Amino acid sequence: MTVKAGVIGATGYAGAELVRILAGHPQAELAAISSVSFEGKPLSSVYPAYYGLCDMLCGTEAEVLQKSDVVFAALPHGLSQEIAKECHDAGKVFIDLGADFRLKRLNEYEDWYKVKAVYPELHEEAVYGLPELFREEIRGKKLIANPGCYTTAVPLALVPALKAGLIEKDGIIADCKSGVTGAGRKSTQDTHYPELNEGMHAYKVGGHRHTPEIEQTLRRICGEEVTIVFTPHLLPVNRGILATCYAHLKPGTTLEQLQKVYEDFYQDEYFVRVLPDGMKADIHNVRYSNFCEIELHTDPRTNMLIAVSAIDNMVKGAAGQAVQNMNLALGLEETAGLKMFPPAF
Amino acid sequence: MTVKAGVIGATGYAGAELVRILAGHPQAELAAISSVSFEGKPLSSVYPAYYGLCDMLCGTEAEVLQKSDVVFAALPHGLSQEIAKECHDAGKVFIDLGADFRLKRLNEYEDWYKVKAVYPELHEEAVYGLPELFREEIRGKKLIANPGCYTTAVPLALVPALKAGLIEKDGIIADCKSGVTGAGRKSTQDTHYPELNEGMHAYKVGGHRHTPEIEQTLRRICGEEVTIVFTPHLLPVNRGILATCYAHLKPGTTLEQLQKVYEDFYQDEYFVRVLPDGMKADIHNVRYSNFCEIELHTDPRTNMLIAVSAIDNMVKGAAGQAVQNMNLALGLEETAGLKMFPPAF
């Protein structure tokens, strides 16, 4: 079987990465791509790295919908709802890399994104595509909300401890650092090379839209409301999310106990590496791969867990996870097309 | 008056930066430098950027002690005690960029550094050279312990709120990011370009020696024991410390109140910029300067202060602050030799 996959918004960074990953997928072929800004132009005119490899012309959304069995969309929020409806009506699988179907509480969606939920029944139907946490829900589904980058890295670092009742749900802090591709393809003064290079700063402190999404995942795990502090920072590297997460340990919890709980939790997970003592989670070591690595520490002086996770924001944090979700949705081998090594340097 | 200044350990990064700053100081001249590894060689053979500008030969400690009125030492911990003794006996000003005289509780020093305090009376005599917090103690003194980089950035971000009683002393977290020069001149596998570039990781989680030093400063401010979580990270940039500090707000504290308290606290401080709403503390914007900038946020959802400070680890976090301390010790204009603009790019 060869899956015909289409990408709407192929000229954004997540879309372009999807094209690259799909090109290496043994059971998928790229059926069509679309772009509003570059309609009629080859993808390789936008990304010269793909010259000769993907010179497919950017078409319209309608063309992608028509030619594809599986539709991926990587669009600004608000724009996926109509596509989801069309896929639904046509019986196609739709995997949304945008934010439209991630939040189950529609008021949260509407408050944080300032967009109206047009098809509440689709929001109801959508499953949240974080396979390591919600795999069984994803299998065979047709509408999948692919998580964001921070919202993948932070829960993977915290969930085993939270689920095992080893940490308090209150007082969680996620201090996160993101590579520049997280800001997208559009050049801005902030991402102009000389102004970002040799710099680092926090942004959207206390107000980033990934906050309710992380909280939703943690809430689902522990069954109670969770409110976190989430601080994103912009880092002068191309790729990666490093999430340094802080939580209060329940009395008596030890590092050995935590290490064991995490190793057990992720023991069958191909894409998660719980690092042994002495190894450091580093965005360098997961680049261009679908891996998440996790490093655990406790601080006995303050009785805190410090869990550090690292992913490639464009792969496990976007396009790779989307393909992982496609594999689950279609009943393919979950790792198909995703077994690439992170390069050593 | 021209001060004869000498630098012991001039070929390390802090030492080399001192030489550069002293070269622009209107009332100081470099009298002598020393290096164990490069004795007999010109400093410019180690740092070709200085070729033709500082070709002074590296001599011995003894030569520096003999030729200088003010002695700076930038040495691994443990090695400054004898120098301090000699300076003391000779009546010279000694400014130690190492860690030997920073911790007032000798057991903390001995526990964290595994070194014996040889001259307890000198530890007693030493003043802690963080001028914005302890200026009056420094004036006219002869033995000054120059703070480390993290231990400058973190207290400057927290002290005004702590002193004003606007935050709790418990539950403070300092998530810090450092440029590579913080790791020193010695090349290692970790700092080999291809392995650090495009990477980021935490290190010495829960065990960095700057922890008790930060706690000591906070303790002095609030008069009670303080225990913090401190997590340093290594960042692929040459210079800078970005400190993202978290603290619980006392009930009712507002951002406006905090902003006012910080602005008042630092209103006469040339080297501290409390940023107005909308500006971001960024290591990019303080490079090659003695400035510290501070950005304040509150998160009303969790009732936390998020204070972000940025310094150049080699200037305000080492050599610049040492010169600021020299100026105070000698009664010179505090900003002499230190008014350089951070470059815009």
Added chain:
Amino acid sequence: MTVKAGVIGATGYAGAELVRILAGHPQAELAAISSVSFEGKPLSSVYPAYYGLCDMLCGTEAEVLQKSDVVFAALPHGLSQEIAKECHDAGKVFIDLGADFRLKRLNEYEDWYKVKAVYPELHEEAVYGLPELFREEIRGKKLIANPGCYTTAVPLALVPALKAGLIEKDGIIADCKSGVTGAGRKSTQDTHYPELNEGMHAYKVGGHRHTPEIEQTLRRICGEEVTIVFTPHLLPVNRGILATCYAHLKPGTTLEQLQKVYEDFYQDEYFVRVLPDGMKADIHNVRYSNFCEIELHTDPRTNMLIAVSAIDNMVKGAAGQAVQNMNLALGLEETAGLKMFPPAF
């Protein structure tokens, strides 16, 4: 005496760097700045590194002209001619960092820049401000064309050999590498961090406007027409020009002879470092300084000179040289405000 200096186009990179250098000049003060895009806004709103240090509001050209004794302009080509006229009529010194007065052959100017020379007599009057080559012409003058970055680095690497008759004037190749600030402040897709980082390419091959300017300087030195190959490349660093220059050696020329000729030629030049055997010209080592360093090699197998020069494109290649020219024009110490060390790291 304090010179009142004004900067037209202060919010571009060269303008902002001028402001920084002038701030450290012992005999100059910044009288006024202008910007079309940011009129009425403080310079520090464009360059937050200057916050608290230069919050001067951007005014109009007219204000700068009125308030300043020396006017610098850092503008796109074509726009300096009227300013030059006004300065001329008002008897003010005008130092143009743009290209309008660099080329003496007006047809070359008009051909390469597609702009009409409006005041030929001013083009006649203008002197070319490369002090190491044309110092005596610059002293006391009122209209100075400040060279570009490549056009500083390449001639400094070649002129001593050319003047001494040790190389052929035909067959010269300049393979140059520039930091990103050379592309200016305006963000573009090419300078968007993720697309430039980890990349390098040539640009404007065979067609860069600095070509006739370099040729003009070489022609003035050897008294004959010179035609060169000039290939600029864009490099993922903020600052610097590295110029690798190739020329055919006249028969019998040795490296020792060349080294001696260069050392003699530049022996009284504060800002030029002719490196001894074993040292490498590196943009790293001249950053944030007005220095040019030069490394010489011969290749006996092919009988070629390989001369490598390095400058900071924003200092010796723009704002620093402009201040050097101001000093010469006004009879100040040539190095005033320009003796800053390049940082070691």
Added chain:
Amino acid sequence: MTVKAGVIGATGYAGAELVRILAGHPQAELAAISSVSFEGKPLSSVYPAYYGLCDMLCGTEAEVLQKSDVVFAALPHGLSQEIAKECHDAGKVFIDLGADFRLKRLNEYEDWYKVKAVYPELHEEAVYGLPELFREEIRGKKLIANPGCYTTAVPLALVPALKAGLIEKDGIIADCKSGVTGAGRKSTQDTHYPELNEGMHAYKVGGHRHTPEIEQTLRRICGEEVTIVFTPHLLPVNRGILATCYAHLKPGTTLEQLQKVYEDFYQDEYFVRVLPDGMKADIHNVRYSNFCEIELHTDPRTNMLIAVSAIDNMVKGAAGQAVQNMNLALGLEETAGLKMFPPAF
């Protein structure tokens, strides 16, 4: 068929990259690896990016030789001769990523490398593994000298023009820029992050050992002695060779003619992209891939060809080309395991 492949020197950069590429090869499996420095340790302890993916222990040369059908060696020069002998005697395929069998004139080998050719008959037997130029010689062979990085990039940029008689063989200059991985895994002061970052310099000017290797290839193409100028530079990026090559055009040669000749020459080459007018060869666009891209210009003012080529030094310049050679040697699909897209960012 599954090929058992072994890597001697697996912990160097080229060796580690080979392991990564072989892991994605559909018809090869990694049989054994060796390392003198890390014997007994898992490869992932040296390259944490491979943790969980290649935890194979480093063994001895002898083990690799015993367990493998195809032996790769990535060793300092001089050390491959005995391995070649053993492979020869055992009838195994040996692909040498080192320099020992590249130069056909043994005196050149001995002069440039200061090593004695121990088995001249093996030097005779060895084929030079640059498939785009010498494919037919490589097919089915058992001793293959894999070219170096510069020696791949430069000939690919020049050979079509040279072979077609459109450029002069005299006066060729190759100004090359290399990413840091070309300097190997061993950390040095030169590759210490703060000293390389924001820098660039030339090295081994007029004396790099790739010079005779490039000349040998050009000589084989045009049938006459060729002497070139070759200047390598070190670039602050991880990967890539950018080769800017200059040659005198034969009278009357046009860009259109050259473009056509290159396109024809490489029309069946999967791994070579001759770029159309307006696209730029950029190391950014070939990273992590086996592609070489080539950009052509002529400078009519000086009658020169400027040909710019870009490769990933670790893939097409080392490990990828080695696998390409393995495929040819064994009669596999030449592109097997090598069709990975370069990432767009």
